[in-house]
Amino acid sequence: MYKHGTSRSNDLGHLEIGGVDTVQLREQFGTPLYVYDVALIRERANSFLQAFKKRGIKAQVAYASKAFSCVAMVQLAKELDLSLDVVSGGELHTALVAGFPVEKIHFHGNNKSVFEIEMAVEAGIGCFVVDNFYEIELLREAAKKYQKTVSVLLRITPGVEAHTHDYISTGQEDSKFGFDLISGQAEEAIVRVSDDDAFEMLGLHCHIGSQIFETTGFTMAVEKIFSYLAEWKTKLNYVPKVVNLGGGFGIRYIEGDTPLPVSQYIDATIDAVEEQSAKLGIDIPEIWIEPGRSLVGDAGTTLYTIGSEKEIPEVRHYLSVDGGMTDNLRPALYQAKYEAMIANRSNESSQETYSIAGKCCESGDMLIWDIALPFAKHGDLLAVSCTGAYGYSMSNNYNRIPRPAVVFVENGDPTLVVKRETYKDIVQLDLQLSGKGLSK
Ligand SMILES: Cc1ncc(COP(=O)(O)O)c(C=O)c1O
Numbered sequence: 001m002y003k004h005g006t007s008r009s010n011d012l013g014h015l016e017i018g019g020v021d022t023v024q025l026r027e028q029f030g031t032p033l034y035v036y037d038v039a040l041i042r043e044r045a046n047s048f049l050q051a052f053k054k055r056g057i058k059a060q061v062a063y064a065s066k067a068f069s070c071v072a073m074v075q076l077a078k079e080l081d082l083s084l085d086v087v088s089g090g091e092l093h094t095a096l097v098a099g100f101p102v103e104k105i106h107f108h109g110n111n112k113s114v115f116e117i118e119m120a121v122e123a124g125i126g127c128f129v130v131d132n133f134y135e136i137e138l139l140r141e142a143a144k145k146y147q148k149t150v151s152v153l154l155r156i157t158p159g160v161e162a163h164t165h166d167y168i169s170t171g172q173e174d175s176k177f178g179f180d181l182i183s184g185q186a187e188e189a190i191v192r193v194s195d196d197d198a199f200e201m202l203g204l205h206c207h208i209g210s211q212i213f214e215t216t217g218f219t220m221a222v223e224k225i226f227s228y229l230a231e232w233k234t235k236l237n238y239v240p241k242v243v244n245l246g247g248g249f250g251i252r253y254i255e256g257d258t259p260l261p262v263s264q265y266i267d268a269t270i271d272a273v274e275e276q277s278a279k280l281g282i283d284i285p286e287i288w289i290e291p292g293r294s295l296v297g298d299a300g301t302t303l304y305t306i307g308s309e310k311e312i313p314e315v316r317h318y319l320s321v322d323g324g325m326t327d328n329l330r331p332a333l334y335q336a337k338y339e340a341m342i343a344n345r346s347n348e349s350s351q352e353t354y355s356i357a358g359k360c361c362e363s364g365d366m367l368i369w370d371i372a373l374p375f376a377k378h379g380d381l382l383a384v385s386c387t388g389a390y391g392y393s394m395s396n397n398y399n400r401i402p403r404p405a406v407v408f409v410e411n412g413d414p415t416l417v418v419k420r421e422t423y424k425d426i427v428q429l430d431l432q433l434s435g436k437g438l439s440k
């Protein structure tokens with residue numbers, strides 16, 4: 001397994017993260033367990049913020065909390081001076097409970113409900129990233145009801161296809177998200193919002209996809225937006241204060257993944273915005289971004305205990321762990337690949353090829369196919385790396401399996417930030433039949 005951040009092998013040959021022995025973490029908190037290397041999250045947040053600061057660009061770096069949302073994570077984002085992207089009432093509620101500064105919250109989503117919109121308008125969030133015409137109507141009504149001016153960015157689909165998995169690519173024209181450029185929807189939305197006192201039109205937003213390893217997608221998106229801005233400047237006298245280029249910066253899950261240093265993505269983006277603004281003769285707009293995966297992805301490791309084993313001679317050697325697609329849906333959903341190690345014997349060299357199965361009643365519940373590991377057996381501790389983004393946040397209770405706990409580790413200290421679900425939690429919303437049968 002790739003050792004990064006603060007992870008290392010300690011004198012006992014155990015994997016240590018944030019100065020805490022993972023074997024000790026299992027004793028204290030059980031498995032499966034999500035472990036976050038807080039120092040690495042701090043480092044990533046700083047790299048993004050510094051990349052803009054160094055260039056003297058007014059910016060907001062909004063943590064896309066869909067990647068991993070819980071009260072402690074939102075509080076860490078606050079401490080790190082980030083803004084916050086939320087995409088549902090639930091993520092917004094988490095942010096409010098965490099005491100996140102409301103003016104730095106940006107609300108996304110292609111089908112925000114009236115309830116969610118009113119909740120956000122009432123709270124006074126920083127801006128809505130408006131996705132469609134129906135939302136403009138709902139927002140106008142909410143603005144009137146709460147007698148507030150609502151700040152908005154308009155989400156547009158720039159027609160740029162990021163080289164990534166189809167399900168996580170969002171900038172192409174045929175997408176459920178945002179206003180389309182070619183058909184004129186984006187222009188129509190700008191007119192409607194700019195002409196209305198209910199709104200403060202902050203600017204434009206686009207997000208081309210996720211797990212991107214090149215700068216070209218981002219620079220092409222900038223060029224595309226500015227080619228339309230040239231037209232809108234003349235025709236509508238419209239110039240944006242803010243251009244939000246979304247998230248999507250890739251991380252290394254396995255060998256062969258080649259993410260760029262954060263500063264390289266940001267520099268390329270700033271260069272493109274500066275060049276295009278100069279061409280257009282406008283002030284450089286504020287540049288906002290929304291990284292999720294690149295802030296928390298490789299800071300997360302999931303610890304599992306190995307249980308049963310099945311060897312089919314000449315075919316495959318399965319090891320099953322005490323979690324699976326309930327705590328990491330990505331392999332089943334996107335064929336995502338991960339690396340792992342035997343954390344209680346982290347210095348031993350690989351001797352056998354195993355496939356790591358989850359415990360769900362589903363043949364597709366495989367976390368890793370064919371990985372080389374030292375000889376392993378029941379009771380060993382398996383650490384799967386880079387599970388920090390879209391792991392806990394997409395976890396579920398399939399087979400009524402409780403969700404794991406989440407622990408932050410830093411400077412030798414573990415802090416429990418999300419408790420392990422219990423069987424009591426699993427049935428807490430269930431109601432008993434009265435005993436009189438279903439019909440009264
Ligand atoms: C609108 C928007 N912003 C930000 C993100 C965060 O993306 P990532 O986690 O790849 O940085 C996403 C998810 O892909 C998104 O849809």
Ligand SMILES: N[C@@H](CCCC[NH3+])C(=O)O
Nearest residue numbers: 168170210211330389390
């Ligand atoms: N959940 C996805 C990406 C998020 C897409 C958000 N627009 C993943 O695990 O990679």
